[in-house]
Amino acid sequence: MRSPKDFFAPLAVGAPQPPRQIPVRPSRMIHFFDPGNEKMAAKVPDLAKKTDVLLGNLEDAVRADRKEAARAGLVSIAKATDFGRTQLWTRVNSLDSPWVLDDLITLVTEIGDKLDVIMIPKVEGAQDIHYVDRLLAQLEARAGLTEPLLVHAILETASGVANVEEIAGASPRMQGISLGPADLAASRRMKTTRVGGGHPGYLVRTDPVGEDLDEGRTTYQQDLWHYTVARMVDACAMNGILPYYGPFGDIRDVVACEDQFRNAFLLGCVGAWSLHPVQIDIAKKVFSPSPADVAWARRVIAEMGDGTGAVMIDGKMQDDASVKQCRVVVELADELAATDPELAAAYDAATKEIQS
Numbered sequence: 001m002r003s004p005k006d007f008f009a010p011l012a013v014g015a016p017q018p019p020r021q022i023p024v025r026p027s028r029m030i031h032f033f034d035p036g037n038e039k040m041a042a043k044v045p046d047l048a049k050k051t052d053v054l055l056g057n058l059e060d061a062v063r064a065d066r067k068e069a070a071r072a073g074l075v076s077i078a079k080a081t082d083f084g085r086t087q088l089w090t091r092v093n094s095l096d097s098p099w100v101l102d103d104l105i106t107l108v109t110e111i112g113d114k115l116d117v118i119m120i121p122k123v124e125g126a127q128d129i130h131y132v133d134r135l136l137a138q139l140e141a142r143a144g145l146t147e148p149l150l151v152h153a154i155l156e157t158a159s160g161v162a163n164v165e166e167i168a169g170a171s172p173r174m175q176g177i178s179l180g181p182a183d184l185a186a187s188r189r190m191k192t193t194r195v196g197g198g199h200p201g202y203l204v205r206t207d208p209v210g211e212d213l214d215e216g217r218t219t220y221q222q223d224l225w226h227y228t229v230a231r232m233v234d235a236c237a238m239n240g241i242l243p244y245y246g247p248f249g250d251i252r253d254v255v256a257c258e259d260q261f262r263n264a265f266l267l268g269c270v271g272a273w274s275l276h277p278v279q280i281d282i283a284k285k286v287f288s289p290s291p292a293d294v295a296w297a298r299r300v301i302a303e304m305g306d307g308t309g310a311v312m313i314d315g316k317m318q319d320d321a322s323v324k325q326c327r328v329v330v331e332l333a334d335e336l337a338a339t340d341p342e343l344a345a346a347y348d349a350a351t352k353e354i355q356s
């Protein structure tokens with residue numbers, strides 16, 4: 001355990017100062033692409049104009065015999081592309097794999113100045129983050145980087161979930177955590193075969209109305225991921241880092257994808273992964289507060305004055321606590337609107353309408 005006094009000291013001579021705050025930048029969708037896939041790589045400059053985060057994936061979904069090509073592809077793409085405001089992230093291979101050491105050495109050395117965040121899969125506990133933390137400091141020092149790279153963990157092992165609070169606080173580099181429902185299901189020995197989303201067999205049923213146990217009993221499908229997402233959100237909030245829902249593998253089912261993303265948004269997540277271009281706009285819509293909610297929140301803040309006491313607005317009691325919730329919505333809306341004129345106009349129009 002490091003002393004709190006040492007927490008912000010660089011872990012290698014010549015490495016940049018560790019961050020004291022995680023920069024808050026839009027990250028409604030983390031869009032995955034395989035940098036070794038020429039068709040996908042060709043789309044990167046256009047995707048950079050409409051995504052918050054582009055992530056060059058080197059881990060699962062990249063075939064073993066394409067790992068080197070993916071790594072080399074990411075280096076070329078990062079060097080050749082102007083990403084504008086869009087962040088560039090990568091997901092390296094897992095810490096027990098034969099590729100991860102070369103992934104980290106190559107990427108930090110070649111494109112450490114272009115990368116914002118390195119996603120680490122299959123994190124089991126704080127020890128995994130400590131290993132990456134020190135190695136990154138050594139590589140940053142050698143590459144002469146002036147800004148520290150941030151680290152994002154995927155929550156996709158049973159022990160990772162059991163240790164999620166210590167993972168979230170393991171390093172000042174920790175930027176956030178994503179749910180990894182596919183590997184997590186396997187690690188827990190859940191009996192699902194899907195990548196995220198629900199399952200029709202996971203349900204509750206209303207009580208029987210008479211002797212017939214089959215008659216008139218409605219069933220309600222439940223969310224398999226509620227417990228883990230809620231726990232991840234708390235672990236992130238208590239450590240000042242950002243929680244994300246991960247992938248939704250049924251690309252065709254854009255309706256259920258939107259539902260799953262919205263559940264995560266309402267529970268506190270700031271974004272989700274998009275695996276296919278059709279999921280980009282879903283994430284953008286869901287993880288931007290709605291104009292109606294923003295207008296309402298602005299009205300509550302205005303009517304609550306200094307934010308203390310209680311008032312009635314349209315039959316609903318508002319007090320110090322509801323103002324805090326409204327501020328969360330308005331702060332997010334303002335951050336997103338600052339780089340999105342269309343969203344800014346929609347928020348202002350809804351605010352004018354509610355005032356009239």
Ligand SMILES: CC(=O)SCCNC(=O)CCNC(=O)[C@H](O)C(C)(C)COP(=O)(O)OP(=O)(O)OC[C@H]1O[C@@H](n2cnc3c(N)ncnc32)[C@H](O)[C@@H]1OP(=O)(O)O
Pocket residue numbers: 031032033034039040043057060061182183195247251274275276277
């Ligand atoms: C559990 C986990 O770890 S999840 C994270 C790991 N998984 C991933 O990263 C998967 C990323 N996504 C993909 O590999 C692909 O989207 C697939 C395999 C799911 C589907 O790919 P395809 O069968 O090519 O889909 P589809 O035919 O609808 O694609 C349409 C076009 O979009 C492109 N495209 C598809 N996905 C992406 C993407 N993620 N980024 C950029 N372009 C993409 C295709 O190359 C195709 O291009 P074209 O019109 O020039 O031919």
Ligand SMILES: CC(=O)C(=O)O
Pocket residue numbers: 060121154156179180181182183184195246247
């Ligand atoms: C996201 C991920 O890697 C998983 O679900 O396994």
Ligand SMILES: [Mg+2]
Pocket residue numbers: 060121156180182183
């Ligand atoms: Mg995984």
